[in-house]
Amino acid sequence: MKQNCTHNKEDLVLYYYNETDEAASADVDARLQVCQVCKQYYASLGEMEMVVPRRPSLEPDDAVMSSIRAATASRLREISTASRPQLRLATGRVSLAIFRRLTVVASVLALVFIGGLFAGGSGALELENSSDRLASISDVQYDESTGLINVHYRTERQSMISGTLGDAGIRSMLEMALTDESNPAARLRATKLLAQIDYYPIEPSSDFVSALEKILVADRNVGMQLHAVKALQKVHGDRQLPEYLSLTLMEMLESSPNSALRIEILELLTQSEVARQGMARLLERATTDENSYIRNRARVALDEMDRSVPLEELQ
Amino acid sequence: MAAPTTSQTIRCLNLSNRRKKSHMDLSEPELIEKAKNGDSRAFEMLIRLHDRRLLQVCHGIMGNMQDAYDAYQDGLIRAYTHLDSFRAESAFGTWLTRIVINQSLNLRKKIRWRSMISLDYLTEEGMTPPELQDSGSADELTIRSELSREIENSMRKLSDRERSVFVLKHQHGYKLREIAEMIGCAEGTVKNYLFRATQKVRKALAGYASVSLETSSEELN
Numbered sequence: 001m002k003q004n005c006t007h008n009k010e011d012l013v014l015y016y017y018n019e020t021d022e023a024a025s026a027d028v029d030a031r032l033q034v035c036q037v038c039k040q041y042y043a044s045l046g047e048m049e050m051v052v053p054r055r056p057s058l059e060p061d062d063a064v065m066s067s068i069r070a071a072t073a074s075r076l077r078e079i080s081t082a083s084r085p086q087l088r089l090a091t092g093r094v095s096l097a098i099f100r101r102l103t104v105v106a107s108v109l110a111l112v113f114i115g116g117l118f119a120g121g122s123g124a125l126e127l128e129n130s131s132d133r134l135a136s137i138s139d140v141q142y143d144e145s146t147g148l149i150n151v152h153y154r155t156e157r158q159s160m161i162s163g164t165l166g167d168a169g170i171r172s173m174l175e176m177a178l179t180d181e182s183n184p185a186a187r188l189r190a191t192k193l194l195a196q197i198d199y200y201p202i203e204p205s206s207d208f209v210s211a212l213e214k215i216l217v218a219d220r221n222v223g224m225q226l227h228a229v230k231a232l233q234k235v236h237g238d239r240q241l242p243e244y245l246s247l248t249l250m251e252m253l254e255s256s257p258n259s260a261l262r263i264e265i266l267e268l269l270t271q272s273e274v275a276r277q278g279m280a281r282l283l284e285r286a287t288t289d290e291n292s293y294i295r296n297r298a299r300v301a302l303d304e305m306d307r308s309v310p311l312e313e314l315q
Numbered sequence: 316m317a318a319p320t321t322s323q324t325i326r327c328l329n330l331s332n333r334r335k336k337s338h339m340d341l342s343e344p345e346l347i348e349k350a351k352n353g354d355s356r357a358f359e360m361l362i363r364l365h366d367r368r369l370l371q372v373c374h375g376i377m378g379n380m381q382d383a384y385d386a387y388q389d390g391l392i393r394a395y396t397h398l399d400s401f402r403a404e405s406a407f408g409t410w411l412t413r414i415v416i417n418q419s420l421n422l423r424k425k426i427r428w429r430s431m432i433s434l435d436y437l438t439e440e441g442m443t444p445p446e447l448q449d450s451g452s453a454d455e456l457t458i459r460s461e462l463s464r465e466i467e468n469s470m471r472k473l474s475d476r477e478r479s480v481f482v483l484k485h486q487h488g489y490k491l492r493e494i495a496e497m498i499g500c501a502e503g504t505v506k507n508y509l510f511r512a513t514q515k516v517r518k519a520l521a522g523y524a525s526v527s528l529e530t531s532s533e534e535l536n
Binding site: 009010013014017019044045047048051052053054055056057058060065068069071072073075076077079080146147148163164165166167237239271304 | 353354355358359362363366367368370371372374375380383384387388391392393395396397399400417420421424462463465466469474484485486487488490491499500506509510513514516517520521
């Protein structure tokens with residue numbers, strides 16, 4: 001006779017992996033005494049361990065590790081001699097700390113500027129002009145061999161800073177380039193760069209991510225939108241997209257006449273692990289898209305969605 | 316110019332020995348500081364504490380040595396070039412693991428796309444370098460390779476995140492809290508991934524487990 005069991009199996013998995021607190025462990029212990037289904041389930045976890053042992057599947061010996069270490073060391077040295085992620089000005093090397101101090105000074109100036117606006121004085125205009133003079137970005141480049149971003153900017157003369165996305169200075173320079181309406185060339189280069197580089201873990205709520213979203217939604221240049229959506233793919237990785245962004249993307253997927261842009265939007269939408277409500281219907285519609293690549297991708301995404309069975313069904 | 320005396324030579328040798336040892340004597344924060352200033356040797360020392368484990372994590376996620384090695388090395392290079400962003404808010408090992416996991420997940424995504432685009436894409440089977448293959452009799456090798464293919468097939472049913480969580484928990488024994496930090500999501504989400512992953516692997520290997528049990532008992536007899 002089949003025994004009905006409504007007990008939560010997730011608790012059993014957590015218990016099996018020693019991740020339950022004392023009270024929960026006592027509950028599971030008691031349950032295992034009385035519930036045959038839970039007992040069988042728990043035993044099956046033990047059986048799984050017989051096939052997939054609780055140790056790494058690879059055991060590299062010392063000789064292998066030595067050769068891997070030597071190869072890594074040689075690559076590290078190559079990078080080290082080429083450059084290091086330190087901030088450099090065209091006139092020479094300065095430490096990141098100095099640039100950070102400069103950023104603080106710039107922030108203070110910005111506050112004074114905002115204060116000036118509220119005070120309604122003519123000083124605001126002067127500061128606005130001097131801020132224009134402070135940084136007009138002329139080029140943004142990414143050096144693949146070192147992983148460094150180089151921002152060329154003009155003050156009274158041409159200068160350059162280098163660093164990574166981890167540097168506040170680089171991020172503010174990129175944000176400046178992305179939001180500069182009067183400089184589409186810098187905007188395009190910055191967007192392109194962000195689409196090109198691989199990200200290390202980064203906060204998707206940062207200011208330059210908002211700037212990318214703005215470009216995607218509001219820019220008239222399809223090329224720029226295309227780079228923006230590629231950059232957002234990298235920022236978000238397979239994390240869940242914010243709701244406002246996924247809704248906007250869904251709308252754009254159905255309305256954009258550009259198939260390249262639709263392909264990238266579909267990729268950004270489907271790379272998120274947890275599909276949103278309405279996504280399945282959208283994908284079904286996409287399987288009839290005029291573009292064969294989109295049709296194929298939508299079918300694959302639908303298959304993947306089918307494979308991620310709802311949690312309730314797994315219980 | 317006069318030749319150095321024996322005592323001068325000994326002093327020089329002592330100094331150079333001391334210099335050679337200096338990296339080994341440094342603490343982790345000191346090594347990090349040095350590496351941040353461009354000392355690649357300090358970074359090598361830092362990763363030596365973690366590299367075997369990192370390679371194993373990559374292998375668990377990628378499922379084959381070739382891709383695991385690519386993800387591992389690219390991850391370390393990325394960590395080195397972005398070392399300035401390490402703020403010691405988490406342990407260095409956790410930060411490093413997080414970067415390497417991200418690199419592995421990115422690579423998996425690229426491979427998936429490549430396989431969609433190119434029909435010539437080769438599967439991972441047979442890509443393990445000979446130096447890493449197990450030794451043993453032909454029968455043992457057949458059984459082992461069949462079993463590992465079976466395990467890999469069951470792991471392919473997992474999403475990238477489920478697979479990462481399963482590898483980190485089941486094979487490496489990390490706490491859920493640590494895994495959450497490594498893959499950058501909430502602990503509750505990690506629990507969910509772990510449960511889903513365990514369910515899928517358990518189901519996929521259900522038939523195999525009993526066979527494996529029988530084989531083990533036969534071996535004992």
